[in-house]
Amino acid sequence: MRNISDELAIFVQEGAEYIKYLVATQSYDVAKYLVILAPIVTLWYYFFWRPFNYYRDFTDFGFQEAARKPPGKGSNVSKRNIINDMRSRRKLGELPPVYPNGWFIILESRELLIEGSREVSCLGLALVAWRGKSGKSYVADAYCPHLGAHLGVNGEVRDDCIKCPFHGWAFEGSNGKCVDIPYADSVPEFARIKMWETVEMNGFIYLWYHAEGEKPNWQPDEMREIATGEWKYRGRSEFLATCHIQEVPENGADMSHLNVVHKPAMLSGGKPTEAKLTWGFLTHQWSGSWEANSNPELSHRALMTLTHRMCLFNKIPFMEVNVQAHQVGPGTVYLRFKGFGGEGVLFFNVTPLEPLLMKITHTFYSSRSMLHPFGLLILLGEAIQLERDIAIWNRKTYISRPLLTKEDKAIKAFRRWFSQFYSSNSPRMSTAFNNPILPNPSVTTTPTSNGSIKLNPDNLSF
Incomplete structure (x- = not known):
């Protein structure tokens, strides 16, 4: 599947070829307007449509x-x-x-297509994530319990099951149970993969990790x-x-x-000491506080309150912004x-x-x-x-x-x-x-x- 950048490159290439054709056929007026229009369309794409x-x-x-x-x-x-x-x-x-124990983002929702799978490695775990035909996402231990093939490498998703690329064993997303072994007369009752608890919201797939195996006692904010x-x-x-x-x-x-x-001013970049222009007359000033939530039922939460000002010559403040950052x-x-x-x-x-x-x-x-x-x-x-x-x-x-x-x-x-x-x-x-x-x-x-x-x-x- 082509991504947005590929589509834009094809668009620009085909546009250039068309302009050459118009020039070759003496259609100068049309070509002139297209030459003017092309950079405008490109700028519009980058500044008003294309995500950062x-x-x-x-x-x-x-x-x-x-x-x-x-x-x-x-x-x-x-x-x-x-x-x-x-x-x-x-x-x-x-x-x-x-x-630490808690919810962690392992993928962005857009990265996992319907009936697609992804290899995921984080928190010391080797995982496979897939999205079934139903649209629901699942996450499991990556290695097939049969002979250890990685399910996220060329693993095939059918309906809501993932099939091992090695011998075709199929595992159900809802419970991890093996539901099909193509060459066997029956499937052992104990044949399954470990499924991990996940939630999908805010454009992310969150995975619950707990070293003691405890169930979630709080949820991410939706x-x-x-x-x-x-x-x-x-x-x-x-x-x-x-x-x-x-x-x-x-x-x-x-x-x-x-x-x-x-x-230092944002314009001086991520390495201010190496910036050619220091923008010394323009600085950021910060003040704020951090506090844990005192409610025992919300002990997993904390709040940072921040005030940010831009300053001219370190003395004249302008453009004040007040922000609350919620740690969950x-x-x-x-x-x-x-x-x-x-x-x-x-x-x-x-x-x-x-x-x-x-x-x-x-x-x-x-x-x-x-x-x-x-x-x-x-x-x-x-x-x-x-x-x-x-x-x-x-x-x-x-x-x-x-x-x-x-x-x-x-x-x-x-x-x-x-x-x-x-x-x-x-x-x-x-x-x-x-x-x-x-x-x-x-x-x-x-x-x-x-x-x-x-x-x-x-x-x-x-």
């Missing part, structure tokens, strides 16, 4: 030294090899468990305007960062960093706001692909009354600011008991709040690559009122 789509690899930020050719080494030493050497020498610190199609998809950005998952949402409680990392569980933050001629919601999602490799995405939906260029500007601005954070996350160490001032009290409050998403079997760095769920007897736990297990905050890495 931006991707950056972790190697782009914080590894400037890797771009310099090492002395005494040949030119065949790649930048990525040098970066991998730098990562191997990194001091990690006393890390918390690497996979945006009615997205479900009804009232709001339009404006685009996304995707980044990879080499850090612990806790480092990413902790930024929301770290107010002090905002007026350092995010003070360990992996999702969303911002609902009004402005630029409409309403919208920006999702900030983080999913661990490996213990120290995070996939971070921004996804933006807004009312149709909002001009598309404003939506693109919001996404671009968020992407630039995130690039500055990633350059730091990629190279920092985790300090379990940091030296904090009284102005940093929200950081300690955040770490205590985040500790609820770890449990006794939450995998540590030393075990995560071998098995995503293994007991960790060195972690002290206490029973909670509802019988579940919670880590003692004083025994966690702060």
Whole structure:
């Protein structure tokens, strides 16, 4: 299936051929108008129709030294090899468990077509996702229990079943049970694959991960305007960062960093120190607060309230914006706001692909009354600011008991709040690559009122 970019390329190529034909046949007037019209149509496509789509690899930020050719080494030493050497020498610190419990986004809905399948690797799991003929999505362990073929690699979807590409075993999406073995007279009752609990909403497929195997005790927030199609998809950005998952949402409680990392003007880009124009007369100023939800039934939620101002010459404020960022569980933050001629919601999602490799995405939906260029500007601005954070996350160490001032009290409050998403079997760095769920007897736990297990905050890495 051709994507939008392919269609545009074909359109431009065929248009160019047609203009050549008109010129060759002396139709100069028509050709002249088409030459004028072509760039207008192209600009309209990019600025008023095409969704924002931006991707950056972790190697782009914080590894400037890797771009310099090492002395005494040949030119065949790649930048990525040098970066991998730098990562191997990194001091990690006393890390918390690497996979917290909660809902995580593993795919965007548009990535999974009807009767299509996808390979998914995250949270130390090898998974297969597919969408049945009914339109419902399913997620299961990827390896066929027969002889270990990966169901997400050339696996065929029929109705709501997925068929193994190796021997044709078919597994039902609703319960994982094997319903057909083409060459066998009967199907063993115990033949099945493990199905994972998922929900699909807001244009995402969420997967529930819990190291103790507990069922979900809370749900992601659903945006009615997205479900009804009232709001339009404006685009996304995707980044990879080499850090612990806790480092990413902790930024929301770290107010002090905002007026350092995010003070330079957006126009100076994601690497302000390397910008040719510093735009020093134009700066961002930030203030705000972070607070966990005090309702025990909503303990998985927290709220960041933020005020952002643009300033001329660091003195004259203008264009003030007030934002509330809702943290829901360990992996999702969303911002609902009004402005630029409409309403919208920006999702900030983080999913661990490996213990120290995070996939971070921004996804933006807004009312149709909002001009598309404003939506693109919001996404671009968020992407630039995130690039500055990633350059730091990629190279920092985790300090379990940091030296904090009284102005940093929200950081300690955040770490205590985040500790609820770890449990006794939450995998540590030393075990995560071998098995995503293994007991960790060195972690002290206490029973909670509802019988579940919670880590003692004083025994966690702060």
